[in-house]
Amino acid sequence: MAKDNVLDMTQGDIMKQIVSFALPILGGNIFQELYNVIDTLIVGKTLGVSKLAAVGSTGSLLFFVIGFIMGLSGGCAVITSQRFGAGDEAGVKKSVAAHIAISALITLLTTVAITLNTGTFLQWLRTNADIYDDAYIYTFIMFAGMPGAVLYNCLASSLRAVGDSKTPLYFIVFSSLLNISLDLFFIIVCKWDVAGAAAATVIAMITSGILCAIVIWKRTPILIPKRDSWQELGHIIWEELKVGVPMGIQFSVIAFGFMVLQYVLNSFGSVAVAAFTVGSRVQSLMINPVAAMGVVMATYVGQNFGAKKWDRIFLGVRKSLAFTAIFTIAMGLLVWLLNTVIIHMFVDRDEQQVIDLARQFLAWSCPLVWTLTFVFVTRGSLQGLGDGVTPMLGGFLELIMRVAIPLGLSASLGYTAVCIASPAAWITCGVLMTTVFMVRVHRMHAAMPASS
Numbered sequence: 001m002a003k004d005n006v007l008d009m010t011q012g013d014i015m016k017q018i019v020s021f022a023l024p025i026l027g028g029n030i031f032q033e034l035y036n037v038i039d040t041l042i043v044g045k046t047l048g049v050s051k052l053a054a055v056g057s058t059g060s061l062l063f064f065v066i067g068f069i070m071g072l073s074g075g076c077a078v079i080t081s082q083r084f085g086a087g088d089e090a091g092v093k094k095s096v097a098a099h100i101a102i103s104a105l106i107t108l109l110t111t112v113a114i115t116l117n118t119g120t121f122l123q124w125l126r127t128n129a130d131i132y133d134d135a136y137i138y139t140f141i142m143f144a145g146m147p148g149a150v151l152y153n154c155l156a157s158s159l160r161a162v163g164d165s166k167t168p169l170y171f172i173v174f175s176s177l178l179n180i181s182l183d184l185f186f187i188i189v190c191k192w193d194v195a196g197a198a199a200a201t202v203i204a205m206i207t208s209g210i211l212c213a214i215v216i217w218k219r220t221p222i223l224i225p226k227r228d229s230w231q232e233l234g235h236i237i238w239e240e241l242k243v244g245v246p247m248g249i250q251f252s253v254i255a256f257g258f259m260v261l262q263y264v265l266n267s268f269g270s271v272a273v274a275a276f277t278v279g280s281r282v283q284s285l286m287i288n289p290v291a292a293m294g295v296v297m298a299t300y301v302g303q304n305f306g307a308k309k310w311d312r313i314f315l316g317v318r319k320s321l322a323f324t325a326i327f328t329i330a331m332g333l334l335v336w337l338l339n340t341v342i343i344h345m346f347v348d349r350d351e352q353q354v355i356d357l358a359r360q361f362l363a364w365s366c367p368l369v370w371t372l373t374f375v376f377v378t379r380g381s382l383q384g385l386g387d388g389v390t391p392m393l394g395g396f397l398e399l400i401m402r403v404a405i406p407l408g409l410s411a412s413l414g415y416t417a418v419c420i421a422s423p424a425a426w427i428t429c430g431v432l433m434t435t436v437f438m439v440r441v442h443r444m445h446a447a448m449p450a451s452s
Helices: 014-047 049-056 059-085 089-115 118-124 129-144 146-161 166-189 193-219 234-266 270-306 310-337 339-344 352-384 389-413 415-447
Strands: none
Touching: 014 049, 014 166, 014 193, 014 270, 014 310, 049 129, 049 193, 049 270, 059 089, 059 129, 059 146, 059 234, 059 270, 059 352, 089 118, 089 129, 089 146, 089 234, 118 129, 129 146, 129 193, 129 270, 146 166, 146 193, 146 270, 166 193, 234 270, 234 389, 234 415, 270 310, 270 339, 270 352, 270 415, 310 339, 310 352, 310 415, 339 352, 352 389, 352 415, 389 415
16 A cells, blocks of 8 residues: 555565654654754753753653653554554544544643643652742643644654654654744743743644644545544544553653652752753753654554564564664764763853763763663564553553662762663663563464464
8 A cells, every 4th residue: 555645564675664664753753852952952041050940840740741642642553553554444544533532532631630730740849949930831831732742643643653754754843943933032032931932842733733634634535534434433442542541651650750850850959950951852862763763663563463464573673673773872972972062052161060960961871872772662563563561561660760769879879870760771671672572473473374
């Protein structure tokens, strides 16, 4: 099925398809993170370290909610990709209808519930008094704009499920440039302070979602539900929730670990918060390319699972592991060599304490970022097989590491305990994901005849 702006990944050269599908997702992830980085850079350079700490202190709380939305959308889209791989066009439309219904409900619940409790969440995180007001304003605006994040993630994940990774890229690029322009206008010209940074992000997200909807309507009719697609949705909603909810919980559990990390971090003061904000932004630039492979493998494996091409699944995963490992090793080395130059982009050179703590953070991340290869590639592959439970358990394992290390070791190791929490979580989760995936593959081969 190579029409309607889609890509059938159940046939043809495996690595060529994976790379061609991955590059737009990779570009989109980098661009999305880039505008988060530039957002941080603009705040740090124009408003100062205190405002930077206020914006950075909300990151784990925002990811707790947005991460659940991303995971839920990705899980729903797995069912769409399986229907597409099986050549079931009516099933694809029904899956999209179910996805839209779930997203509408999530939008209503999250927007209302969380905006009403923003202050409570910030108090739980022990947000420092000197940055509390700015953190509240920024977080409230971001949560109020949650419908934009839901809309974009629902439509972008549906497009990727049928092999279109280019359209989401185009709109991420557009929204990134729009966000940067609005950042400069709202912060420098309008003097809206941190509220301007939040408003710019919300407007960019909503615009991306609307543009995705327009493209689907005009160019991807397979994703447009018909009238009968909305009938008797109960069964497929349950199917999507079985995969999507564990994936959403997985993201939120990981985010909760970051919230505990933030709780410990806040006790070290605003300078440490600012340094962590800079370090984590740079770390995200390294992580997002690897995360792209997780999205790719969920779609690739989902389509081939629907087509019952077991050998093709295993071969694709093996090649993706090798490709991603080489890339992450090179990325970690590059950031490690240039860490001081990169950090100076965020803060003035006279902020030596912030610079030193940010360098310490990256000194732990850069040598170990390659271990994420096994986390994202095998986790995405398990999700493509319809297994949402194992990735969720991996999320709980990451939570344990991110909670136990800062809480247990911060008294003796100080800020270093915050630095080593994420690498420890990567390694333990990677071991679990890889082990379970290999067991699943061997069971598939034993139970069913291999096909090419």
